[in-house]
């Protein structure tokens with residue numbers, strides 16, 4: 001069975017007004033187009049799911065096999081070896097000499113841990129908000145009673161580093177304790193300029209940079225120590241090429257100093273406990289042991305590919321996907337030049353994006369992501385994060401083109417998008 005098959009016999013394709021700008025999405029109109037015929041893949045071919053969403057991402061066979069091993073005792077010497085090895089691998093991935101701690105939980109656990117371990121009640125923080133995950137930072141910070149000053153940008157636009165610089169320079173009393181932001185804003189497919197913002201925070205002198213790198217780590221260069229990022233949170237189901245279940249928090253020395261002062265409530269997410277256990281190659285609570293097996297295998301694969309090659313692959317896929325969508329007349333949602341290497345958000349004009357996404361799933365068992373919140377129906381998103389090869393990009397583009405053709409919605413000859421993607425992929 002498909003996971004989200006569309007009801008038949010209804011007019012599910014609607015002609016929506018052309019989106020006048022990415023800022024103002026008009027309300028969806030009543031269906032006006034007649035029902036369109038689309039062939040579903042036969043049931044026996046609906047067990048061939050290809051994930052092209054920004055998480056969970058596809059998992060390599062080697063990693064799945066590692067996952068399927070018998071669990072071992074989490075206080076055993078064998079498990080300690082795995083913790084030691086994965087800790088070194090995680091430091092390599094984060095390009096840091098400092099601790100990278102592993103929590104059994106999803107990416108949001110890492111975000112929350114970043115806040116509760118470094119801040120205190122009533123602390124003033126600057127939160128970047130240009131999408132769903134920026135909004136989440138604001139919610140987490142407010143849930144812990146922080147004094148949040150939001151620095152906003154329109155969805156689809158990047159955060160403006162200058163806005164951070166001026167707020168930090170104006171803070172002569174050094175009241176701002178942290179700048180909190182999302183590096184790759186998954187909801188809009190925008191990459192924020194973490195490097196420049198972290199440099200402004202360093203110039204401030206006392207504030208910390210706390211970054212959600214959930215869909216940037218393992219996709220693009222995030223040299224934690226070089227950029228002076230104090231806390232980085234990420235999750236296993238993204239660039240790590242693993243199933244969901246582990247989250248990671250990297251903490252630099254300034255973050256640990258702040259930990260000493262922090263009075264926010266914490267128990268399971270108290271990173272002091274994780275740090276103490278890590279010194280003994282252990283974990284304070286029963287960890288997801290099989291996910292550690294998978295982590296070791298996935299990071300080994302990543303080490304073999306090499307960081308530069310991994311980043312180049314993601315950049316190539318972002319270029320190829322963007323070029324293909326533009327070539328077939330589907331505008332991108334993210335502002336030009338600010339597309340995330342993990343995900344491309346597409347805002348088709350005059351086509352219900354949600355229906356198109358569902359038809360691609362029904363016909364080809366390729367799962368694209370939908371738009372979130374007010375972007376539902378207006379945007380679909382193509383994930384190219386983690387275990388994604390050139391052929392996956394070509395297949396996804398071809399499937400989108402074939403679906404448009406089948407629905408009579410193609411604006412250019414079918415194959416135009418594949419040709420554009422192939423040209424970009426050939427550039428390397």
Ligand SMILES: Cc1ncc(COP(=O)(O)O)c(C=O)c1O
Pocket residue numbers: 054055106107108109133182184185186187212213214215235
């Ligand atoms: C940028 C970003 N931050 C945070 C999260 C939350 O992660 P999780 O759903 O693993 O808690 C996600 C998930 O998609 C994300 O893309």
